[in-house]
Ligand code: FES
């Protein structure tokens with residue numbers, strides 16, 4: 001089955017958290033329907049190659065790391081970080097083109113970023129800027145979940161506030177009542193996604209926040225700035241300021257607590273997804289139980305999403321041509337899908353022209 005038109009190839013995707021590569025691990029992971037092996041070489045360099053030896057297709061993830069190179073442990077062919085075969089045991093001459101495909105990789109913000117498209121277009125400056133992920137002013141526990149669903153169903157879910165009251169009634173949502181009172185939010189359209197800013201003044205702190213603070217009954221002014229970016233990156237900056245002290249006018253109110261939430265959806269296949277996330281906080285950094293508590297709260301909510309999203313995927317699988325009908329709350333996800341489809345189309349046209 002061809003994957004043409006399904007994935008945006010010329011884009012940086014998260015392949016792994018860097019902690020997944022410790023102790024010489026050869027990480028076998030399928031990304032955009034290509035099996036790759038990712039490892040850290042002896043020099044510290046991160047390497048990503050097709051996880052298939054060009055000789056007899058043994059997985060290189062079963063191979064042996066030698067310096068920055070990897071040796072296939074079937075007949076011993078050795079490949080450098082560029083994928084070029086540099087040794088064939090028992091054979092003097094190595095055909096110059098012999099090798100496997102290598103993928104540009106960058107380690108940034110504790111993440112391993114991979115470029116599955118044209119290598120010459122892989123500009124590290126295109127990686128999304130999100131310093132809190134690797135800044136000691138922020139704490140969090142990196143998380144990973146595997147979804148049996150297309151990545152855009154997860155993107156849809158995160159773009160849609162209307163599900164909070166029903167899917168997360170007892171975790172994030174509070175009550176079903178909330179769904180009837182809140183209106184769809186206006187989105188700011190960006191070239192590479194959208195941005196939403198919302199304020200809730202004089203609100204009660206949400207349950208996951210209450211679990212990690214002492215002053216649970218104090219009202220807060222709550223600000224969320226969310227961004228959803230191509231190819232599937234969700235960034236949410238949350239501020240909880242003591243209520244009524246001018247946070248909305250930019251006053252730095254003492255006692256303000258902040259969160260930074262980053263989620264990266266990387267297609268494994270067209271119907272499964274690698275989901276990387278971290279929920280960082282900027283207060284009481286010496287207390288590790290805060291990260292742990294937030295991790296549990298968020299995971300609880302993600303499991304609620306996962307149940308409904310994976311069920312949705314099964315319904316799509318049974319009838320892929322089913323036409324969906326939109327409601328007002330779908331503006332953000334509709335725009336995102338349109339913007340991504342436009343980029344994929346442009347990539348296809350450029351490839352055809354070449
Ligand atoms: S399959 Fe890798 S060396 Fe033969």
Ligand SMILES: [Fe+2]
Pocket residue numbers: 157163164167168301305
């Ligand atoms: Fe959700």
